[in-house]
Amino acid sequence: MNSTLPASGPAISLQNVSRHYGSIKAVDNISLEIEAGSFVALVGLSGSGKSTLLKMINRLVDPAAGQLLIDNSNIEDTDPHILRRQIGYVFQNIGLFPHMTIARNIAIGLELAGANSGKDDRVAELLDLVTLPPEMATRMPHQLSGGQQQRVGVARALATRPGLMLMDEPFGALDPVTRDSLAGQYKTLHETLGLTSVIVTHDMAEALYLADRILVMESGQIKADATPAQLLSGDVGEEAEALVAIPRAQAAHLIALGKGS
Ligand code: ADP
Ligand code: MG
Numbered sequence: 288m289n290s291t292l293p294a295s296g297p298a299i300s301l302q303n304v305s306r307h308y309g310s311i312k313a314v315d316n317i318s319l320e321i322e323a324g325s326f327v328a329l330v331g332l333s334g335s336g337k338s339t340l341l342k343m344i345n346r347l348v349d350p351a352a353g354q355l356l357i358d359n360s361n362i363e364d365t366d367p368h369i370l371r372r373q374i375g376y377v378f379q380n381i382g383l384f385p386h387m388t389i390a391r392n393i394a395i396g397l398e399l400a401g402a403n404s405g406k407d408d409r410v411a412e413l414l415d416l417v418t419l420p421p422e423m424a425t426r427m428p429h430q431l432s433g434g435q436q437q438r439v440g441v442a443r444a445l446a447t448r449p450g451l452m453l454m455d456e457p458f459g460a461l462d463p464v465t466r467d468s469l470a471g472q473y474k475t476l477h478e479t480l481g482l483t484s485v486i487v488t489h490d491m492a493e494a495l496y497l498a499d500r501i502l503v504m505e506s507g508q509i510k511a512d513a514t515p516a517q518l519l520s521g522d523v524g525e526e527a528e529a530l531v532a533i534p535r536a537q538a539a540h541l542i543a544l545g546k547g548s
Pocket of ligand 2: 337338339
């Protein structure tokens with residue numbers, strides 16, 4: 288898409304990865320290569336395994352079988368704490384610490400990494416990056432709107448300069464206008480920072496707008512692996528077709544508005 292930028296962010300490789308809970312196959316023998324610098328959306332109905340797959344990439348959940356490599360290193364060989372410094376994670380429910388200021392919420396990863404020098408400057412830089420005014424630093428989470436809080440969530444995830452961002456329905460709880468504006472701003476960050484991004488969303492329009500590759504999950508498996516153009520043209524097989532039929536009109540509308548790039 289933006290061919291002038293160097294390939295950046297890490298590449299991810301999943302090799303026959305599974306995670307079962309009793310008889311439930313949350314993730315069922317998935318093999319997948321994610322290119323450095325790509326923006327991947329995981330879509331699918333609730334319970335299809337999206338969150339489990341995402342969490343395996345930063346070892347919040349370990350696979351029962353198979354392996355995951357980041358830039359050709361098996362993530363099992365990396366200390367989970369060090370791994371998570373290289374991977375930004377944005378939670379669906381935002382998950383700010385209610386008793387800490389916005390500045391501390393953003394800096395918590397830096398503090399845990401022992402990177403205390405220059406912390407205030409970095410917080411200011413991050414607030415600016417997510418288009419929040421500097422005076423937000425001293426506020427408490429409950430004083431911010433949902434959209435502002437989720438901007439803080441994104442700033443916190445970016446604090447340790449990760450090359451990879453994992454986002455689990457990051458904009459899902461927000462009103463549609465705020466959601467579109469945050470999604471648009473994140474897309475710009477993805478491009479300017481040269482990130483590799485994997486986002487879980489149940490909003491196909493959002494996936495079509497943000498991602499350059501869309502994986503449709505069902506019952507722990509990837510039923511379609513397609514570009515937005517392929518999904519929009521209906522060239523993805525019957526199974527995936529049923530999952531994307533409804534939002535197509537909505538997505539086409541968004542793209543027609545010139546929001547897509
Ligand atoms: P999604 O994010 O697509 O909604 P999840 O990955 O959260 O799906 O869940 C996939 C399936 O695995 C669901 O049936 C869910 O109930 C089950 N599951 C996920 N995590 C656990 C867990 N810790 N214990 C038991 N079952 C789980
Ligand atoms: Mg989920």
